[in-house]
Amino acid sequence: MKRLIMMAAAVLMCATSWAQQALWGAAPVVSPEIHSDNTVTFRLKAPKAVSVQVTGDFLPARPIETPRGIWEAPGIADLKEGKDGVWEFTTSEPLKPELYSYSFIVDGLKMMDPSNVYLIRDVATVTNVFIIGGDRADLxxxxxxxxxxxxxxxxxxxxxxxxxxxxxxxxxxxxxxxxxxxxxxxxxxxxxxxxxxxxxxxxxxxxxxxxxxxxxxxxxxxxxxxxxxxxxxxxxxxxxxxxxxxxxxxxxxxxxxxxxxxxxxxxxxxxxxxxxxxxxxxxxxxxxxxxxxxxxxxxxxxxxxxxxxxxxxxxxxxxxxxxxxxxxxxxxxxxxxxxxxxxxxxxxxxxxxxxxxxxxxxxxxxxxxxxxxxxxxxxxxxxxxxxxxxxxxxxxxxxx
Structure with missing residues (x-):
């Protein structure tokens, strides 16, 4: 009986450890952080990076030439490295109510924000998203x-x-x-x-x-x-x-x-x-x-x-x-x-x-x-x- 109890306890501990596995990858920083005035801070912990940028439709659009005419590409902004290798960027102005998309560019490589689990695919592109509430965006x-x-x-x-x-x-x-x-x-x-x-x-x-x-x-x-x-x-x-x-x-x-x-x-x-x-x-x-x-x-x-x-x-x-x-x-x-x-x-x-x-x-x-x-x-x-x-x-x- 004692042996069965010990086996059951071992199985329970194993199951619990697997259940907790997803928690081991918890994000080290808060990103994006939406402030009370609707400015937004983006953060990425990348101590070995040389350059970190954020690109998204919350930034002024960049016109680009395509075979079908002028398209509006998402803008790009540089993050600054701070303490413990955490890079950071805060919008200079409050964002208007809207659903926004963004991603990071680290040393030229595009990547998702590991602190934000909310993602959307558009054709072959995946981006993070966040919402600034109010007005039409409440819908x-x-x-x-x-x-x-x-x-x-x-x-x-x-x-x-x-x-x-x-x-x-x-x-x-x-x-x-x-x-x-x-x-x-x-x-x-x-x-x-x-x-x-x-x-x-x-x-x-x-x-x-x-x-x-x-x-x-x-x-x-x-x-x-x-x-x-x-x-x-x-x-x-x-x-x-x-x-x-x-x-x-x-x-x-x-x-x-x-x-x-x-x-x-x-x-x-x-x-x-x-x-x-x-x-x-x-x-x-x-x-x-x-x-x-x-x-x-x-x-x-x-x-x-x-x-x-x-x-x-x-x-x-x-x-x-x-x-x-x-x-x-x-x-x-x-x-x-x-x-x-x-x-x-x-x-x-x-x-x-x-x-x-x-x-x-x-x-x-x-x-x-x-x-x-x-x-x-x-x-x-x-x-x-x-x-x-x-x-x-x-x-x-x-x-x-």
């Missing part, structure tokens, strides 16, 4: 309100001949209410996937808070994977841990206009699986960048499907060389779409966005034809900060 936080449910689900797309993954948000009370709900289809940009809006866009937090405040109608939000060649986000399909990329080689094998042509597969699955209200007056579609292009094309090609359309940082344009039915008869299809009087056609863009001119040209086309739309212009460029703003502006306008 990005998890507040003490009723919460919806987020599901990752698989559906079959006969058009694309594969099973595909999507993310679905159902509002608080969906499981027990017995009610039917309108549906908002929310599309990501180039390089993104079905995880982008829920993680980077804070969709569930924004919808939870807007609905709880009575500013938005309870709705289902469907976030698809807009890459027609892809089953799911990196690491979530049978392809395993593939490297995320903006321009994967598989893209050239995807049918032209494949995502748009296959979109009814998504709608059919959602309307079969969830308690939804049907009809164009109960369906909305919106997207950012590439997702804006998709939203414009889908809503134009299927003019009876969506009563609400949102184009964030992007627009649709003619493609006279294409033979794909989605892109042909451009102006004729646009005329048909607006003859059906969309309940809301919403366009939003940043003043310094590299797509600003194309959005302006598209607005002129709409104006010249007398097609009614709403326009929202913000500061900044092609960034998630803007797309979260557009979501908070667009969602309250739906299904009224």
């Amino acid at each position: 990005y936080e998890v507040n003490d309100v009723p919460h919806g449910t987020v599901r990752r689900m698989w559906y079959n797309s006969p058009t694309l001949k594969m099973d595909r993954r999507l993310t679905v948000y159902t509002p608080a009370g969906y499981e027990t209410s017995g009610k039917r709900y309108p549906v908002f289809y929310l599309l990501h940009g180039a390089g993104g996937d079905e995880e982008a809006w829920i993680n980077l866009g804070r969709t569930s937090q924004i919808l939870d808070n807007l609905i709880a405040q009575g500013k938005a109608e309870p709705m289902i939000v469907v976030m698809t994977n807009g890459n027609a060649w892809q089953q799911a986000a990196p690491g979530e399909s049978s392809k395993g841990f593939t490297v995320p990329s903006m321009s994967p080689a598989e893209a050239k094998n995807a049918p032209e206009g494949g995502f748009e042509l296959a979109f009814p597969d998504v709608v059919k699955f959602v309307e079969k699986t969830f308690r939804v209200k049907k009809g164009r007056e109960n369906r909305a579609i919106a997207g950012l960048s590439m997702g804006s292009f998709h939203s414009a094309n889908i809503s134009r090609y299927y003019p009876d499907m969506f009563g609400y359309v949102g184009l964030f940082s992007g627009a649709s344009s003619k493609n006279d060389k294409s033979t794909c039915p989605v892109y042909t008869n451009y102006e004729e299809r646009l005329k048909v779409q607006f003859s059906k009087k969309p309940l809301l056609y919403y366009i939003a863009c940043g003043k310094t966005d590299f797509v600003y001119k194309s959005v302006t040209d598209y607005r002129k086309l709409l104006d010249d034809n007398g097609y009614k739309y709403e326009y929202y212009e913000s500061d900044g460029g092609h960034i998630w900060r803007n797309w979260r703003i557009y979501l908070t502006e667009f969602a309250p306008k739906l299904f009224k």
Whole structure:
């Protein structure tokens, strides 16, 4: 008996030691530290480092040339080494309420902040994040309100001949209410996937808070994977841990206009699986960048499907060389779409966005034809900060 007790004690001690293992790597410093005046201090213990910098969207943006135009890159600031090899940087001014991302650069090597466990992936880049609360940023936080449910689900797309993954948000009370709900289809940009809006866009937090405040109608939000060649986000399909990329080689094998042509597969699955209200007056579609292009094309090609359309940082344009039915008869299809009087056609863009001119040209086309739309212009460029703003502006306008 005594031997059994000793063995049990040994097993317990072993289990306890494993349970405590994660605590051994506790961060040696506090970072980021948000002060009462909303200045923020970043720290990194790196006694052997020669240079430590922080880069993030809380710093003034750096314009960089790309093949697609001028992009806004996160700014960079130097940390100063202090006692015990702890490097430190404090913002010179308070930060405005917002969700911010950042990372460190140590002797030229980018790394995450080991003191901050909060991370987000954007395509192939991982960054730390923190929130300065207040104003609109309160919508990005998890507040003490009723919460919806987020599901990752698989559906079959006969058009694309594969099973595909999507993310679905159902509002608080969906499981027990017995009610039917309108549906908002929310599309990501180039390089993104079905995880982008829920993680980077804070969709569930924004919808939870807007609905709880009575500013938005309870709705289902469907976030698809807009890459027609892809089953799911990196690491979530049978392809395993593939490297995320903006321009994967598989893209050239995807049918032209494949995502748009296959979109009814998504709608059919959602309307079969969830308690939804049907009809164009109960369906909305919106997207950012590439997702804006998709939203414009889908809503134009299927003019009876969506009563609400949102184009964030992007627009649709003619493609006279294409033979794909989605892109042909451009102006004729646009005329048909607006003859059906969309309940809301919403366009939003940043003043310094590299797509600003194309959005302006598209607005002129709409104006010249007398097609009614709403326009929202913000500061900044092609960034998630803007797309979260557009979501908070667009969602309250739906299904009224």
